[in-house]
Amino acid sequence: MFHWLEKHPFFFAVGVFVAIAFAGLVEIVPNFAEASRPVIGTTPYSTLELAGRQVYIKNSCNACHSQLIRPFKSETDRYGHYSLSGEYAYDRPFLWGSKRTGPDLMRVGNYRTTDWHENHMKDPAAIVPGSIMPAYKWLFTNEADIDTAFAEQLTVSQFFSVPYNKPVPMKDGSNKIVEMAGSVAEAHAMALEEAQVVVADMKDQDVKDAVASGKIPEIVALIAYLNSLK
Amino acid sequence: MENRPLEYDYTVAKMFMLTTIALGIVGMLIGVILAFELAFPSINTILGSGLAEFTNFSRLRPLHTDAVIFGFTLSGIFATWYYVGQRVLKVSMAESGLLMFLGKLHFVLYVVGVVAVVVSLFAGVTTSKEYAEFEWPIDVAIVVVWVVFGMSIFGLIGMRREKSLYISVWYYIATFLGIAMLYLFNNMEVPTMLATSAAGESGIGAWYHSVSMYAGTNDALVQWWYGHNAVAFGFTVPIVAMIYYFLPKESGQAIYSYKLSLLSFWGLMFVYLWAGGHHLLYSTVPDWMQTMGSIFSVILILPSWGSAINMLLTMKGEWQQVAASPLIKFMILGSTFYMFSTLEGPIQAIKSVNAIAHFTDWIVGHVHDGVLGWVGFMIMAALYHMAPRVFKREIYSKSLMASQFWIQTLGVVLYFTSMWIAGITQGMMWRAHDEFGNLAYSFIDTVTVLHPYYAIRGVGGLLYLVGFLMFAYNIYKTMTAGKRLDSEPADASPMGA
Numbered sequence: 202m203f204h205w206l207e208k209h210p211f212f213f214a215v216g217v218f219v220a221i222a223f224a225g226l227v228e229i230v231p232n233f234a235e236a237s238r239p240v241i242g243t244t245p246y247s248t249l250e251l252a253g254r255q256v257y258i259k260n261s262c263n264a265c266h267s268q269l270i271r272p273f274k275s276e277t278d279r280y281g282h283y284s285l286s287g288e289y290a291y292d293r294p295f296l297w298g299s300k301r302t303g304p305d306l307m308r309v310g311n312y313r314t315t316d317w318h319e320n321h322m323k324d325p326a327a328i329v330p331g332s333i334m335p336a337y338k339w340l341f342t343n344e345a346d347i348d349t350a351f352a353e354q355l356t357v358s359q360f361f362s363v364p365y366n367k368p369v370p371m372k373d374g375s376n377k378i379v380e381m382a383g384s385v386a387e388a389h390a391m392a393l394e395e396a397q398v399v400v401a402d403m404k405d406q407d408v409k410d411a412v413a414s415g416k417i418p419e420i421v422a423l424i425a426y427l428n429s430l431k
Numbered sequence: 432m433e434n435r436p437l438e439y440d441y442t443v444a445k446m447f448m449l450t451t452i453a454l455g456i457v458g459m460l461i462g463v464i465l466a467f468e469l470a471f472p473s474i475n476t477i478l479g480s481g482l483a484e485f486t487n488f489s490r491l492r493p494l495h496t497d498a499v500i501f502g503f504t505l506s507g508i509f510a511t512w513y514y515v516g517q518r519v520l521k522v523s524m525a526e527s528g529l530l531m532f533l534g535k536l537h538f539v540l541y542v543v544g545v546v547a548v549v550v551s552l553f554a555g556v557t558t559s560k561e562y563a564e565f566e567w568p569i570d571v572a573i574v575v576v577w578v579v580f581g582m583s584i585f586g587l588i589g590m591r592r593e594k595s596l597y598i599s600v601w602y603y604i605a606t607f608l609g610i611a612m613l614y615l616f617n618n619m620e621v622p623t624m625l626a627t628s629a630a631g632e633s634g635i636g637a638w639y640h641s642v643s644m645y646a647g648t649n650d651a652l653v654q655w656w657y658g659h660n661a662v663a664f665g666f667t668v669p670i671v672a673m674i675y676y677f678l679p680k681e682s683g684q685a686i687y688s689y690k691l692s693l694l695s696f697w698g699l700m701f702v703y704l705w706a707g708g709h710h711l712l713y714s715t716v717p718d719w720m721q722t723m724g725s726i727f728s729v730i731l732i733l734p735s736w737g738s739a740i741n742m743l744l745t746m747k748g749e750w751q752q753v754a755a756s757p758l759i760k761f762m763i764l765g766s767t768f769y770m771f772s773t774l775e776g777p778i779q780a781i782k783s784v785n786a787i788a789h790f791t792d793w794i795v796g797h798v799h800d801g802v803l804g805w806v807g808f809m810i811m812a813a814l815y816h817m818a819p820r821v822f823k824r825e826i827y828s829k830s831l832m833a834s835q836f837w838i839q840t841l842g843v844v845l846y847f848t849s850m851w852i853a854g855i856t857q858g859m860m861w862r863a864h865d866e867f868g869n870l871a872y873s874f875i876d877t878v879t880v881l882h883p884y885y886a887i888r889g890v891g892g893l894l895y896l897v898g899f900l901m902f903a904y905n906i907y908k909t910m911t912a913g914k915r916l917d918s919e920p921a922d923a924s925p926m927g928a
Contacts, residue, residue, distance in 0.1 A: 203693055207596045210588045210604070217605050217700055222612060224704035224727075228720055229652055259555035261489040267790055271713040275862040278870050286715035289647025294559050297651055297714065301790040302469070304874045326472070331879040335468070335475035335487040349636030355626035356642050384630035 240287030242372040245363050245379045248388050249395040252350035253426025256419045265302035281308040291363055303334055310431040315402035318424045341408055345422035351388035354381050396421045439517045440525035441821045443534035447510035448814055452903045454502025459896045461495040466892045470885035485553055493564045494552050500562055500665055502545060507810035508669040514817050515599055515676045520591035530586045537579045544572050556639060560654050562661050563617050567641045570618045581607050598692050602672030605700060609664030617657035619644035648715045659707035666806050671738050673813045678742055678762050681816050682752055683922035687744035691737050698734030702727055709780035728780030735773035742766040757832040758924055761812035768804025793854025800847040803895055811902050816924050818906055824913030825925045831905050839898035845891030853884035
C-alpha cells in the first residue's frame with residue numbers, strides 16, 4: 202500500500218490529510234457546544250473596558266502575564282479562586298498566556314487599585330523593588346481607540362449574540378444590563394463617563410486634563426479593564 | 432541527449448537562502464536583546480524613552496518568535512524545497528516557465544508579507560495569539576503565499592521523471608497540508624468593519640481589526656491545537672525532510688531503514704495533532720482532552736526517535752566523518768538535539784511535571800534546545816551543503832565553520848541549562864508553603880532569584896548569534912571569493928583548507 206501511495210501523490214496527500222485531521226475532529230469539535238456558556242456573574246465588557254483590553258493586547262501584556270489560575274492551593278492562595286470555563290465566555294481572544302514572567306492577572310481587580318496601577322505603570326521598580334517589568338509611560342499620552350472598541354462590541358453582539366442591552370444574571374440574584382451605544386458619538390460619551398470615574402482616583406494632572414477635555418488616554422482604558430478582572 | 436545530466440535551476444532557492452540568513456540575523460538579534468532586557472531591565476529603553484514603546488520587551492517578543500518561525504525557518508524550508516524538490520523529482524525548474532514564474536512570485540509575495548508583518552507588529556497590531564499574531568489582511572496575504580507554494584510543490588511533482596516520491600517529498604507535502612489546515616482554522620475571525628451601529632454607521636474604527644470566531648476556552652483549545660502543531664509542521668516535519676536528503680547526500684551513505692522511515696512518517700502524522708492539549712493541562716478545557724494530550728505526547732517519542740535513530744544509524748561504519756567534517760557534525764548534533772528535545776517535551780507533558788514546569792522558563796528552554804540545536808543547526812547545514820552546488824564554488828573556510836560549530840554548541844548548552852535551573856527554581860518557589868501553610872515566597876522573590884540565569888541565558892544566546900554571523904560571513908565569502916568548481920562534487924561538500 203505504501204509503495205503504491207508513494208507513486209500517487211494525490212492519494213498520498215489525501216492519506217496525510219486524513220491522518221492529521223482526525224485528531225482535530227475528535228478533540229475539538231465536541232467541546233464547542235459545551236464550554237461556551239457564561240457562568241452567573243460574568244458580564245460583557247463595557248466600551249472603555251474593551252478599549253483597555255485592546256491596549257493590553259497591543260502591548261502584548263499576555264507575553265508575561267497569564268490569566269489562568271490553576272486548581273492548586275499555591276495558586277488559589279496567591280491569586281484567588283481557580284478559573285472556570287464560563288468566566289471566559291466573552292473573551293475573544295482568550296488571554297491565558299503561556300509564561301508567567303510576572304504574576305497572574307485573572308483577578309487582579311480584587312486586590313489592586315487604580316492608584317496602584319497608575320504608579321506601577323509609570324515606574325514598576327519603584328512600587329515593587331526588584332521588578333524587571335519595563336515602564337509603560339506612553340500609555341499616559343497615547344489616546345485609546347474608542348471607535349474600534351465600539352466596533353468590536355457591535356461585532357460580538359451581531360455575530361456572536363453577546364448580550365449587550367440585555368439583563369444578565371448576577372450572583373446575588375439581581376440582573377445587570379451592560380449598555381452598548383447606538384452610535385459612535387454616544388459610544389464616546391459613554392466611554393468618557395466611565396473614564397471620569399477612573400480618573401477621579403488618579404493623580405497625573407495631564408491625564409486628568411485630557412479626560413476633562415474629552416480625550417481618553419490609553420492608561421485610563423487599561424486601568425478600567427484591569428479593575429474589571431475579578 | 433536523453434542521458435545528459437539535468438541542469439537544475441536554483442534561482443528561487445538562492446533568493447530564499449538570502450532571506451533565511453537575513454531574517455535569521457534579525458530574529459536572533461531581537462532574541463538576544465529580549466534576553467538581556469530580562470536580565471537588565473534598563474535595556475528596555477535602549478533607544479531612549481521616546482522610542483521605549485518600540486524597544487520594550489512586550490512589543491518585541493512577538494517579533495522575535497515570528498521572525499524565527501516565519502522568517503528564518505520558513506525561508507529555510509522554501510530554500511531547501513526549491514533545491515531538493517528538483518533533484519529528487521529529477522526535473523528542472525527551467526523546464527517550465529510557469530513554475531519559474533510561480534517560484535519568483537512566491538518569493539516576492541513572501542517578502543511583501545514579511546514587511547507587512549514587521550510594520551504591524553512594531554505598531555502593536557496583533558491578535559495576541561502566539562505565532563498567529565497577524566490581523567486578517569495579513570492572514571489573507573499568507574494564504575495566498577501558501578497557495579502559490581502549494582502550486583509550486585504539486586506543479587513540480589506533476590512533471591516529475593522519478594515516479595516514486597522520495598521520503599523528503601512526503602515531509603514537504605505534509606508541511607504544506609498541515610500548516611494550511613492549522614492556519615486556516617486558527618485564524619477564523621470576523622473583521623470589525625463589518626458591523627453596523629443602530630444609527631446605521633459602518634466601517635467603524637480600525638479597518639484591520641478583527642474578533643476571533645472562538646471565545647475563551649474554545650479559543651484556547653484551537654490556538655494550542657494550532658500552536659503545538661505549528662511546531663510540528665514548521666519545526667519538525669520540514670526539518671526531518673531536510674535531514675533525510677542532506678545527511679545521505681553529504682555522507683554518501685544510504686538511509687539506514689526504509690521501514691523505519693515509513694513507521695516514523697505515518698506515526699508522526701497521526702500522533703502529533705493529538706498532543707496539543709498538553710499546553711492546557713490544569714486549565715478549563717475538559718479533563719479527557721488534557722489526558723489525551725499527555726498520553727499522546729509520550730507516544731510521540733516513538734515516531735520522533737524513529738527518525739532520529741534512522742539518521743544516526745545512517746552513519747553506521749562511517750563515524751570518522753563526524754570527526755572530519757563540521758557539516759556532518761551539525762547534522763548529527765542536530766538529530767541528537769532532536770532526540771533530546773522530543774524526550775524533554777513528553778516529560779513536561781506529564782501532568783505532575785507540568786504542574787511545576789508550566790508558565791516557567793523551563794518551557795522556554797525546551798523550545799530553544801529544539802530550535803537552536805535542531806532546527807537552526809539543520810538549516811545551516813543544509814545551506815552549507817547547497818552553497819557549493821548553487822554557487823559552484825568551494826566553501827570559503829572549513830576552520831571558520833568548525834569554530835562556529837563549537838561556539839554555537841556552547842551557546843545552546845548555556846541556554847538550556849540556565850533555563851532548566853531557572854524554570855524548576857521558579858516552579859518550586861511558587862508552590863512552596865511554610866510550616867503554617869502560608870505561601871513561602873512573594874512573587875517578586877521568584878523573579879529576583881532568576882537574575883543570574885537570565886544573564887547566562889543572554890550570553891548563551893549571544894554566542895549562538897555570533898556563530899550565526901560567522902555562518903552568514905562564510906556563505907557570503909563562498910559566494911564571492913570561494914574557489915571555483917568545474918563540476919559538481921559527488922558526495923561531501925568541497926571545502927577550502
